[in-house]
Amino acid sequence: MRPDSDHVVVVGAGLAGLAAALHLAGRGRAVTVLERGEHPGGRMGQLDVGGYRIDTGPTVLTMPDIIADTLAAVGESLSDRLDLVQVDPSYHTHFADGSTLDVHRDADAMADEIRRVMGPGEAQGYLRLRDWLTELYRVEFDGFIASNFDSPFSLVTPQLARLLALGGFRRWESVMRRFLTDDRLLRVFSFQALYAGVPPQRALAVYAVIAYMDTIAGVYFPRGGMRAVPEALAAAAAAAGVEFRYGATVSALERSGDRVTAVRTEDGQRIACDSAVLTTELPDTYRLLGRQPRRLLKLRPAPSAVVAHLGCRTTAETDDGHHTILFGKDWDQTFVDIIDDGRVMSDPSLLVTRPTATDRSLAPQGRDLLYVLAPAPNLDRGRFDWARDGGAYVDGMIETVRDRMPNVGEDLELLHVVDPAGWGEQGMYAGTPFALAHTFSQTGPFRPANRVRGIDNVVLAGSSTVPGVGVPTALLSGRLAADRITGSVSGRRGPLLRGVR
Numbered sequence: 055m056r057p058d059s060d061h062v063v064v065v066g067a068g069l070a071g072l073a074a075a076l077h078l079a080g081r082g083r084a085v086t087v088l089e090r091g092e093h094p095g096g097r098m099g100q101l102d103v104g105g106y107r108i109d110t111g112p113t114v115l116t117m118p119d120i121i122a123d124t125l126a127a128v129g130e131s132l133s134d135r136l137d138l139v140q141v142d143p144s145y146h147t148h149f150a151d152g153s154t155l156d157v158h159r160d161a162d163a164m165a166d167e168i169r170r171v172m173g174p175g176e177a178q179g180y181l182r183l184r185d186w187l188t189e190l191y192r193v194e195f196d197g198f199i200a201s202n203f204d205s206p207f208s209l210v211t212p213q214l215a216r217l218l219a220l221g222g223f224r225r226w227e228s229v230m231r232r233f234l235t236d237d238r239l240l241r242v243f244s245f246q247a248l249y250a251g252v253p254p255q256r257a258l259a260v261y262a263v264i265a266y267m268d269t270i271a272g273v274y275f276p277r278g279g280m281r282a283v284p285e286a287l288a289a290a291a292a293a294a295g296v297e298f299r300y301g302a303t304v305s306a307l308e309r310s311g312d313r314v315t316a317v318r319t320e321d322g323q324r325i326a327c328d329s330a331v332l333t334t335e336l337p338d339t340y341r342l343l344g345r346q347p348r349r350l351l352k353l354r355p356a357p358s359a360v361v362a363h364l365g366c367r368t369t370a371e372t373d374d375g376h377h378t379i380l381f382g383k384d385w386d387q388t389f390v391d392i393i394d395d396g397r398v399m400s401d402p403s404l405l406v407t408r409p410t411a412t413d414r415s416l417a418p419q420g421r422d423l424l425y426v427l428a429p430a431p432n433l434d435r436g437r438f439d440w441a442r443d444g445g446a447y448v449d450g451m452i453e454t455v456r457d458r459m460p461n462v463g464e465d466l467e468l469l470h471v472v473d474p475a476g477w478g479e480q481g482m483y484a485g486t487p488f489a490l491a492h493t494f495s496q497t498g499p500f501r502p503a504n505r506v507r508g509i510d511n512v513v514l515a516g517s518s519t520v521p522g523v524g525v526p527t528a529l530l531s532g533r534l535a536a537d538r539i540t541g542s543v544s545g546r547r548g549p550l551l552r553g554v555r
Contacts, residue, residue, distance in 0.1 A: 071516075426452070503520070
């Protein structure tokens with residue numbers, strides 16, 4: 055953008071907005087962040103209920119080096135701002151046949167576990183798959199995930215040829231079957247397709263990089279809960295001179311020709327700006343800009359989820375760790391139900407997170423905090439009446455947890471529930487917290503761009519633009535937005551992860 059873009063207004067203090075603010079501040083820009091809520095975080099929300107400290111957004115944290123890079127933009131270190139603990143095993147997985155498998159970051163530990171449950175052939179296949187996933191990540195990260203695209207021709211790079219040779223544009227599950235034959239292990243390395251919003255049989259294999267992030271790079275948890283991440287980023291930004299205004303809902307953008315000159319809020323504030331970063335939900339973004347995107351295909355939202363937060367008595371006998379995946383018997387039907395038919399799962403598969411396994415301070419003494427997530431159809435596709443039948447569906451989720459995890463769930467109390475209708479009430483497109491599905495037509499340069507045609511000084515950031523959905527990608531989205539304003543800054547990487555244990 056023009057070199058006189060000295061004052062930037064960032065709308066939204068979610069991860070993308072915080073990352074944009076930090077990178078811009080580190081490059082000498084004056085930054086004002088407007089956030090409609092009373093605390094930072096956006097989708098990474100927080101709620102305190104009866105002594106429980108609840109994270110209402112994502113609970114799986116990967117790629118802390120990207121957090122480190124974001125903090126390094128203003129000269130801060132990760133260890134000074136966050137106390138991260140590596141979650142090991144990354145996941146416990148329970149299958150419908152009664153077998154279990156722990157997912158380890160360490161190659162030898164994971165191969166030993168697979169050998170114990172599934173035999174030596176699958177263990178060797180895993181080691182080959184691990185090498186493939188690592189190479190996929192190395193090729194894909196700089197040239198595909200962490201890059202801005204000006205047109206589809208931006209894809210034509212040496213990295214594209216390497217991605218093609220690796221099979222990155224084949225189907226996710228078909229590539230996995232080159233290495234694995236046991237359907238249970240296939241699920242461990244393809245359930246992440248739910249995050250992408252596409253069945254693994256139809257998803258591009260480039261998105262298997264998500265499996266690299268949590269099964270190889272590892273899963274972490276910040277003491278104090280996931281809310282500690284946006285709080286740390288906001289504190290670092292404020293220390294670097296970024297101004298935050300909470301409780302400030304943006305109502306309009308003032309324009310002069312092809313430029314936005316000021317941002318207005320519902321409470322009457324007017325903040326002049328040289329440029330702006332919008333991290334709002336796409337419908338709000340287009341409303342504020344007074345325009346609709348020119349796309350041949352309608353935007354396709356990802357599936358949604360039902361999340362129930364529960365308190366229960368701590369049970370000393372439990373061996374269930376931080377994250378547990380309960381796979382149903384008919385895994386393939388899960389995707390047919392929620393994506394193709396718009397129905398709730400006929401055979402539920404659930405993610406159960408117990409953050410108190412890592413941080414006891416998140417619940418009252420003698421109590422555990424549980425987060426139970428069930429994938430669900432979004433409001434565009436769904437045929438389910440959440441107002442009428444949502445309570446019964448949550449009861450069924452809880453019974454599934456009790457049946458499959460008998461050592462948890464004693465003296466249970468329901469603390470909070472969010473379903474697709476609830477996400478919709480928060481303004482999320484089609485009632486999904488996972489934004490747009492990662493179909494081919496919504497991938498890379500085909501995803502809604504972070505530049506706006508006809509408006510020279512506005513950039514978009516967040517899950518609905520490049521590079522996509524997830525904690526690491528939201529942070530990268532903020533950095534890509536900053537690059538649009540200042541030009542990219544190359545050669546800087548985050549500090550070593552000192553203090554991560």
